[in-house]
Amino acid sequence: MATERYNPRDAEPRWQAKWNEENVFLTRNDDPREKYYVLEMFPYPSGRIHMGHVRNYAMGDVVARYKRARGFNVLHPMGWDAFGMPAENAAMQNKVHPKGWTYENIATMRGQLKSMGLSLDWSREFATCDVEYYQRQQHLFLDFLEKGLVYRKQSKVNWDPVDHTVLANEQVIDGRGWRSGALVEQRELTQWFFRITDFSQDLLDSLDTLDQWPEKVRLMQKNWIGRSEGMLIRWEIAENAGLTGEKDVTVYTTRPDTLFGASFLAISADHPLAKDAAAQNPEIMAFCEECRRAGTSLAALETAEKKGMDTGIRVRHPFDANWELPVYVANFVLMDYGTGAIFGCPSGDQRDLDFAHKYDLPVVPVVMPKDADAATFAIGDEAYVGDGVMINSRFLDGLSTEDAFETVATRLSAATLGNAPQGELKVNFRLRDWGISRQRYWGCPIPVIHCDDCGVVPVPKADLPVKLPDDVTFDKPGNPLDRHPTWRHVACPHCGKDARRETDTMDTFVDSSWYFARFTAPWEDNPTDPAAANAWLPVDQYIGGIEHAILHLLYSRFFTRAMQVSGHLDVKEPFKGLFTQGMVVHETYSRGEGARREWVTPAEIRIEELDGKRRALHLESGEEIAIGSIEKMSKSKKNVVDPDDIIASYGADTARFFVLSDSPPDRDVIWSEAGVEGAHRFVQRVWRLVSEAALSLKTAESRPGEEGDALAVSQIAHKTLKAVQADYDKLAFNKAVARIYEFVNALAAPLATAAAGKASPELASALCEAVGILIRIVAPMTPHLAEECWREIGGAGLVATSGWPAYQDSLVADNEVTLPVQINGKKRADLTIARDADQSAVEAAVLALEAVQAALAGQRPKKIIVVPQRIVNVVV
């Protein structure tokens, strides 16, 4: 009986319509079953989806469908991270409105995602640029403001004088704006900040509770937060050189133990003391300017020479009033870490040592390795940064580094300078408060009003939303909100006088810092329904790219805490489980050189192989195209493969199955068409096997048939079920795929017997069950195929609403095991024996083996190692 090939173009839309009709994936908040929240990082609507999206959402969908089958009430929503620069760039380049551009992209991409057959609750969909969403974000902002979690301060920013905008550090390339190419200036602007540093310690401590996060990500966050334990030490100014009125200067150090090795103080060019000095001395002024300019170029930092200038100011050593040290302005001291001032101990720090050599400052070794000889220990070109024993340090001599730290801390805390302690213990963090002001149009307006009389006035909640005006122009650089004729002019909510709206919008990272909470009740007037948020959160499984390991995840962790403080929910950590999936990468193709280089999409070329050499030829012109490096799929390099083509020719199931096969999900994959065909063969094979055997399986009981090993079929079915279940639990999709292949390979012969109408009733019944298991374990990956097969075998209802089958322990465990038998560690034979055979029984059986007898040649073995149910090793 010839079976028709499975036709995804017919089947997939049919089942998608069916799921939709029956509201299979709508999630109710009042469902009594245990909850499971699975979320993939929502996409930026850049235009079309690419294979990276397919991989991300296929993984999430497997988890969602699997957990649904396991009986959980699954929340699996989708939305759009829709504010951001590309929309404004498109507006400037193509004269389209950011709003129109964004919503059109969303419509396209939504259609593409729907064609993948994802089990999403589309009723909860939103875009962050929806007024309904950003209104609630403004609400949150106001609540944070009230709780003191938001503040304004002057801050240095990278300012592009051509585009009239602030640039993020990564948008400054070699000191120039990435778009305009203009030299970037450092400007002081008043900006809004979120007080993320209020939670530094908690954000650090709680990392330990996130045991379902990759170790790597936790470590990255830990380093980013950057906790260090040290001291603040105040140094009395002995000589001000007529440059400052200050009486003392405070430094931060993690090595107070090395205090007797100090030979200079260094301060940042932005330190108040440096500013005082610069005001009095043009040379210092010039040097400070130079330091600031150098600071803009990120790459230059690496190689930048350590430079300093002696200010002439002198300070007294905290433990010796007669010991004076020079104060330098130095280009390597950062104003925003510690106090912007350090003491230099050249023997214990490589940078300080280089600096000391350059400016002829003393180098006194104060720490030596435990086993070194104090008489001969010296510092050459390399500082000794390790722990050890104190030397040349007066009352600290002989102490360990650790004890010296304690001693100095105790003494300085007790001592006073003026009327304050001379030193205090201080924990310092690298983490900075989060600046959220952006001088851009396409973002969430910051809901405050500036009044000449009342100052900064929050917009009353009743007046929300502060809506973005639609009638804006992009013909000039700068923020369109600034030059809008009317939008910024409003009355002060306090006094009613003319006032001005804040025209800055929020960093788009704010939008993505709480969307996962909004999904729990997107219909709410308030930002959240706390009951719903508390019930659903934390997200049980969050899936996304490693590129968000720090910022997005840290900001979301902060937001959750801030929302807890302001009563919007009552959990601390937003994401219980995190999985970082690998990228989909592809070769790049280009023609032309230098500035004229033009990228070519894979769709426009064909690859030819000649004498082992691969060549790329342009389809239209036949011209040879250069094959470039393998990189992450991106619009700019055009090395994207549009899933539409693959879905159109092979179907969504094949695309899904392929991206889940072969490679571990956390590793990058190189896209290859050959792999797609392999996956498609599997889809067709499952369909053929199931459909060919389906009829005879149903009728087998009525007639006698050939013997078949029904038990073997049941055993592999249940073993596979158990293993695949474990793989899905661990998100090891590639291993699940391999096991399913093995399973299908094992079923092929018995199913052929059945298809020929020769299966015994026992075999037919075992096959019936096995096929049912097969359909349900492939269903999370290839859901349309599963439905089609399910109908073919006469399954009740939909696979999508069927439960997960339970494996039987008795069928999973074998009564007999086959042990490899090694002689001196090399495998020489197999031994099949009862599973519960004891040591002596196994030994006896092993000694009886021909191969063992031959190896022993009549001798007694030295040793026999029996690892139960695993291996036997005979040592001769």
Place this chain on the structure above:
RNA sequence: GCGGGCGUGGCGAAACUGGUAGACGCAAGAGACUUAAAAUCUCUCGGCCUUGGCUGUGCGGGUUCGAUCCCCGCCGCCCGCACCA
């Protein structure tokens, strides 16, 4: 520089963290079916020699009855942070 990870066939990768190395898939080769093609099926497929072995998980040592896995020392690649006091 600091921190982390990885290195297994022609390719993507498995191997229950000390127990048969290379499961499964891709590619390749041979064959069957076919007028032919597609589809499908069967077999081969790390390397070296003659059956049977030997050898093999980046390289060199070590621990162990037994090492892809643990320890020491190299080599190579990738990622993150980067003047953090």
